Amino acid sequence: MEPAGVDGQTRRAVLATSAAVGSVAVAGCISGSEREASDETGDTDPYTVSMAPVGEVTFDAVPENVFVTFPQYADMMxxxxxxxxxxxxxxxxMAGSTMDAFYDHLEGVDLEWEGLSNPLEQGxxxxELYELDSDVHFLDPSYVLTTGGDWEEADLDEIAETIGPWIGNFHSGVHSEPAEAYTxxxxxxxxxxxxxxxxxxxRERERYEALEDVYDDLRSHIESTLPPENDRPTAARVTLEGEEFYTYHLNESGFWQADTRPLGARDALETFEWSDDWGVLDYEAMAEADPDxxxxxxxxxxxxxxESVRERLADHPIGSDLSAVQDDRVxxxxxxxxxxxxxLFQLEMTAKQLYPDHFGEWPGHTTAEPYPEIPTxxxxxxxxxxxxxVTGSL
Known part of the structure; x- marks a missing residue:
């Protein structure tokens, strides 16, 4: 049921979906025709972008009012x-302050996040979507259906048709199962x-390619510098909450591991399995894994x-015996x-944390402070x- 006063017809001339939210997506990389539309046509010419699961979306102009959920999209913007x-x-x-910690090291780069509302705070x-009147919504409709609430596929289609399209892909995070409607x-x-x-x-193909070149150079340097696998430490990616560790696999597919998988450390939790996007282990299980x-x-x-995490581990009768705690590698x-x-920053950070002898010492991080200064x-x-x-001055 849409709010009173909203025309049920498609009322946005700027944007239009060329396929329903549940339509079949174009597979593979962006096609040559799409690249040409991005790089060679004028600002008023329609162009098409494809991303699963929504399929093809046609834009009549570059979006200027964008609904953003998870910070990867804000960082991309x-x-x-x-x-x-x-x-x-x-x-x-949390997200804005963290991005600021990185952007402080990039002259002229920032995000004015103060005053932005959290679109998922109350679900x-x-x-609110009608009030925001966004040109595009960077959120996976499958995510909406898998997180409960009263949303149905028809509701998502209506938003796409009357306000602006959905573009997002949440389940690539850990290659989790999408909602049945989008399988x-x-x-x-x-x-x-x-x-x-x-x-x-x-329509920023050049910026994307230039940043991808930076990433490719970094990835190549990392891969050529890594020690033999047998000489790499065991590591565990966790979040300590009370007496439990929320756990993740280092080397599995998915963009949640984009800052750990390229570094190829030995996953101390490799033998542990879980069906959700993350697992939950107790201190006894962590002692069994005993990561470096x-x-x-x-x-x-x-x-x-x-600092508090280290103190809590050191004060715990089991946590204090963990190798990572005793060797000051938390x-x-x-x-x-x-x-x-x-x-880019998180790859550099994790490389130094795992392999200080190969990539230089990690100087450490102080809570609420910017990403640490690293000698040039x-x-x-x-x-x-x-x-x-980023600033267009290359």
Whole structure:
């Protein structure tokens, strides 16, 4: 049921979906015709972008008012020079502060997140979507259906038709199962494949390619510098909550692991299995795994104090015996909701935390402080190069 006063007909001339939300998506990378539309046509010419599970979406102009949920999309928009278009942000105090911690090292790069509302704080509210009147919604409709509430596929179609389309792909995070309505249309993407499609939305092919070159250089350097597998530490990616550890696999597919999988550490939790997006283990199970390094997910965000985590582990009768605790290798990990800029910093951070002898010492992180200063000759990617790409001064 749509709010009173809203015309049921498609009323946005700027944007129009060329397929219903549940339509079959075009497989593979962005096609040559889409690249040409992004790079060679004028601003008033329609262009098409495809992302599973929504399929093809046709835009008549670059979006200027964008509904943003998880911060990977906000980071992508900043990277493409369109951060100002965001009208919402999931957990803005946490996500915004964390992105600021990275952006502080990039001249001229920032996100004005103060004042943005959290669109998922009370669950997705239809009335708020109409009030925001967004040109596009960066949220996977499958996510909406799998998180409960009263939403149905028809409601999602109505929003796409009367306000603006959905574009998002949540289940690529850990290759989880989509909602039944989208099972046939779903496709899993890497972080940088998702970024490519978001870049197509904003017609920013050149910025995307320039940043991908930075990533490729960093990835190549990491892969050529890694020690033999037998010489790599065991590591566990966890979040400590009370007496339990929320756990993740380091090397599984999905963009949630985009800052750990390329580093190829031995997963201390490899033998543990769980059916949800993450597992939950107690101290006894963690002692059984006994990782050399504990990467505390969200540790670089203001919501967790890595100093407090270390103290709690050291004060626990089982935790104090963990090798990572005794060897002072409990470190602040990044965010799983990472866009391209965040991914560059988090790859550098994790490389130094896991392999200080190969990538230089990690100087440590202080809660609520920016990403630490790293000497220029020990940085794994060029900050100025990234800043120039983002600000358009390359």
């Amino acid at each position: 900043v990277a493409l020079g369109h951060g100002e278009a965001a009208n919402t942000l999931f957990s803005p105090d 997705l509210v239809e009335e 046939d249309d779903y496709e899993y993407y890497t972080l940088w494949e998702l970024f490519e499609r978001v870049a197509a939305v904003f 390094v504990i990467l505390h997910l969200w540790g670089i965000t203001p919501d967790y104090s890595i 470190v602040a990990g990044g965010m799983r909701y990472q866009g391209p800029i965040m991914n 000759d020990e940085q794994l990617f060029d900050r100025q190069r990234v800043a120039n790409i």
